[in-house]
Amino acid sequence: MGWVDELPHVLWAFRTQKKTSNLETPFSLMYGIEAMIPAEIGVPFARTLSVIENEEELRLNLNLLEERRELALFREHNYKRQLKKYYDSRVQVCKLYAGDFVFRNNEASGQEPSGKLAPTWEVPYRVKEVLSKGAYKLEKLDGIEVPRT
Structure with missing residues (x-):
C-alpha cells in the first residue's frame, strides 16, 4: 500500500x-x-x-x-x-546581435545522443539574423544555415 x-x-x-x-x-x-x-x-x-x-x-x-x-x-x-x-x-537581459558566437543546448536540438555523459552544448554557431523576442537564425562557422533555430 x-x-x-x-x-x-x-x-x-x-x-x-x-x-x-x-x-x-x-x-x-x-x-x-x-x-x-x-x-x-x-x-x-x-x-x-x-x-x-x-x-x-x-x-x-x-x-x-x-x-x-x-x-x-x-x-x-x-x-x-x-x-x-x-x-x-x-533578471539580466542578454541581447545578441548578428555576428555573435553562441552555443546551442544539445537537449533542444537532439543532434547528439543524450545521457549522463553526453555533451551539454553543441559546437559554436554564429547568429545570422535577429528575429524578434529572443528568436535567432543561426549558422555554422562555414556559413551554412542551421535548420529549426
Whole structure:
C-alpha cells in the first residue's frame, strides 16, 4: 500500500494550510468556514460550540463567501505582481546581435545522443539574423544555415 494510505492525509494538509498567495485555505474558500479536525469536534472548544450551535452564522458566512473569494483573488493578483517585480529587478537581459558566437543546448536540438555523459552544448554557431523576442537564425562557422533555430 504505502503512499496510497497517506494520500488522504496529504490532501487534508494541502486543503487546510493557508496559502501564501491569498492568505486563505482552499477549504475555507470552498465552504466558507475553516476546517475542524475530528478531535476538535469531540471536545467542547469555544470555536466548536459557536460554529455548531449558530446556524445563522454559517448562513452569513455562505452569503459572504463570494466577497471572500474576490478578496482572495485580489490578494493573489497582488502577490503575483510583487513576485514579477522582484524577478524582473534581478533578471539580466542578454541581447545578441548578428555576428555573435553562441552555443546551442544539445537537449533542444537532439543532434547528439543524450545521457549522463553526453555533451551539454553543441559546437559554436554564429547568429545570422535577429528575429524578434529572443528568436535567432543561426549558422555554422562555414556559413551554412542551421535548420529549426
